[in-house]
Amino acid sequence: MDWTDAVVDFADTPEQATFRTEVRTFIERNLPEQLVARPEEFSAFGMAEPGPERREALKRWRAALVERGWIAPAWPKEYGGADLSPMEQFILSETFAETRAPRLGVHDVGSTIMVHGTDEQKREHLPPLVRGDTRWCQGYSEPGSGSDLASLQTRAVRDGDDFVINGQKIWTSDAHNANWIFALVRTDPEAPKHRGITYLLLSMKSPGIAVRPLHQMHGGSEFNEVFFEDVRVPVKNAVGEINRGWYVGATHLDFERSSIGSAVGNEQTLDALRAFLVSERGAGSGRSRLGRVDAPRLQLADRYVEAAVARTLSQRIISMQARGLVPNYEASMSKVFGTELGQRIYRTAVQLMGPYGGLTDHESAHTPMRARWSTLFLRSQAFTIEGGTSEIQRNVIATRGLGLPRG
Numbered sequence: 029m030d031w032t033d034a035v036v037d038f039a040d041t042p043e044q045a046t047f048r049t050e051v052r053t054f055i056e057r058n059l060p061e062q063l064v065a066r067p068e069e070f071s072a073f074g075m076a077e078p079g080p081e082r083r084e085a086l087k088r089w090r091a092a093l094v095e096r097g098w099i100a101p102a103w104p105k106e107y108g109g110a111d112l113s114p115m116e117q118f119i120l121s122e123t124f125a126e127t128r129a130p131r132l133g134v135h136d137v138g139s140t141i142m143v144h145g146t147d148e149q150k151r152e153h154l155p156p157l158v159r160g161d162t163r164w165c166q167g168y169s170e171p172g173s174g175s176d177l178a179s180l181q182t183r184a185v186r187d188g189d190d191f192v193i194n195g196q197k198i199w200t201s202d203a204h205n206a207n208w209i210f211a212l213v214r215t216d217p218e219a220p221k222h223r224g225i226t227y228l229l230l231s232m233k234s235p236g237i238a239v240r241p242l243h244q245m246h247g248g249s250e251f252n253e254v255f256f257e258d259v260r261v262p263v264k265n266a267v268g269e270i271n272r273g274w275y276v277g278a279t280h281l282d283f284e285r286s287s288i289g290s291a292v293g294n295e296q297t298l299d300a301l302r303a304f305l306v307s308e309r310g311a312g313s314g315r316s317r318l319g320r321v322d323a324p325r326l327q328l329a330d331r332y333v334e335a336a337v338a339r340t341l342s343q344r345i346i347s348m349q350a351r352g353l354v355p356n357y358e359a360s361m362s363k364v365f366g367t368e369l370g371q372r373i374y375r376t377a378v379q380l381m382g383p384y385g386g387l388t389d390h391e392s393a394h395t396p397m398r399a400r401w402s403t404l405f406l407r408s409q410a411f412t413i414e415g416g417t418s419e420i421q422r423n424v425i426a427t428r429g430l431g432l433p434r435g
């Protein structure tokens with residue numbers, strides 16, 4: 029492993045400091061008060077649809093971000109972006125996280141269309157994506173194809189100017205709200221598995237698409253099964269070359285990949301937990317209702333140390349990107365450490381709550397912070413699965429970082 033890239037320069041240059049101030053001022057001037065995330069207002073289901081007042085505030089916030097090009101800050105200005113450098117994107121993400129401003133972004137599908145799409149696809153899809161008029165979901169995984177995604181079986185057969193799709197996707201986040209889906213489908217079953225796949229754009233209103241919700245153990249329902257039965261899609265909805273969709277799907281623009289937002293989020297979670305414990309133990313003259321928490325107290329100290337490590341891993345990635353290097357196994361190190369740290373934080377939290385830690389009824393007066401800790405403890409089990417499992421990240425570190433042979 030080459031440690032020379034681990035050098036990190038923390039100090040802002042004068043230009044970066046000016047940009048940081050610019051972002052803060054923008055947030056102070058434009059962020060509607062009701063959108064600032066507050067731990068005490070924790071709602072157990074982050075993906076619940078907002079009420080009318082919040083929807084209106086989100087609309088205003090989005091309009092302000094669209095005007096600055098900060099919805100898709102890495103994109104060229106002609107597509108509604110701001111052409112920010114990796115370091116500016118990092119500062120933007122960090123400042124949004126620090127001020128708890130919601131980071132409205134565009135789905136990755138936009139970058140893929142920008143790189144591989146036709147002019148017609150760009151005109152049709154990019155502006156409504158930036159404005160927030162379209163909502164996309166991602167049709168990669170199938171019941172038998174997750175980590176080994178290239179084995180996917182959903183079939184697309186050519187019939188004149190259309191493809192006819194049959195098959196099933198699973199774990200499709202937000203499919204119940206989305207009006208578009210992009211899907212990897214098999215167009216040539218005879219070809220080697222990576223070479224017979226096409227990347228297609230489909231309206232969720234196409235006849236023959238059915239969405240069935242999957243329920244998660246934390247009580248939410250963020251993802252779904254999506255079924256395709258004789259769904260017709262125009263061939264012109266293929267992005268990039270037919271049968272080359274695997275490589276189209278692997279496109280990632282060089283946008284900010286440091287996960288600094290999650291690193292700052294972990295620190296804020298720890299601060300909220302610490303503040304809660306201080307107020308619980310400080311309240312009144314008697315013992316806290318949480319009882320003795322001495323041993324887990326030491327765990328809280330460990331989590332603070334680890335959160336500092338997670339921030340450094342993020343800083344290393346951005347420092348590489350700023351020097352024109354492409355993070356590879358370094359991004360896997362940050363993902364595996366950051367997500368497993370997230371799980372440890374919520375485990376520590378429920379332990380610190382003692383007997384109250386297991387309560388999940390977020391309306392009960394006995395449940396600390398509306399069941400924030402127990403709910404997120406349950407939700408955090410998915411952190412190390414979504415976006416590539418911890419085992420797959422460790423494989424990347426072992427082979428590409430350590431140069432070990434494939435297992």
Ligand SMILES: Cc1cc2nc3c(=O)[nH]c(=O)nc-3n(C[C@H](O)[C@H](O)[C@H](O)COP(=O)(O)OP(=O)(O)OC[C@H]3O[C@@H](n4cnc5c(N)ncnc54)[C@H](O)[C@@H]3O)c2cc1C
Pocket residue numbers: 165166167168169170171172173174175176198199200201202251410413414415416417418419420423
């Ligand atoms: C909350 C959530 C949201 C998601 N959203 C989406 C979405 O919007 N769209 C979408 O397409 N998918 C989505 N996914 C699916 C996600 O990408 C897959 O769950 C993930 O890639 C793992 O695939 P799998 O579930 O099929 O598990 P499998 O690949 O079957 O893995 C099972 C176990 O075997 C291990 N394993 C597999 N291969 C190896 C190997 N080579 N070496 C060592 N261990 C291995 C895995 O680490 C895992 O522990 C989501 C998942 C979650 C949890």
